[in-house]
Amino acid sequence: MGTDMTLPELEANIEAILFVMGEAVDLERIAIATQQDEETCRKVIHNMMDNYEAEGRGIKIIELDGSFQLCTKQEYYDTLIKVC
Numbered sequence: 001m002g003t004d005m006t007l008p009e010l011e012a013n014i015e016a017i018l019f020v021m022g023e024a025v026d027l028e029r030i031a032i033a034t035q036q037d038e039e040t041c042r043k044v045i046h047n048m049m050d051n052y053e054a055e056g057r058g059i060k061i062i063e064l065d066g067s068f069q070l071c072t073k074q075e076y077y078d079t080l081i082k083v084c
Helices: 007-021 027-034 038-054 074-083
Strands: 059-064 067-072
Touching: 007 027, 007 038, 007 067, 027 038, 027 067, 038 059, 067 074
Parallel strands: none
Antiparallel strands: 059 067
């Protein structure tokens, strides 16, 4: 990794970026913000995607043309509609 950031710290930083932005964020912007190279960020994000799925979380990360977005899994929409 490009800085002394640990893997859990990098994942937490990426998660925070995607949560706060609330929209798709270009991989380049994530790499710059975390001071990592794009390939490292891509690998970490893909690993996060797999972990979210394996853990049965209510959120997921999707990839859209080289950008990534944190969003709610579709199977929880009925519950979310009741809140909204």
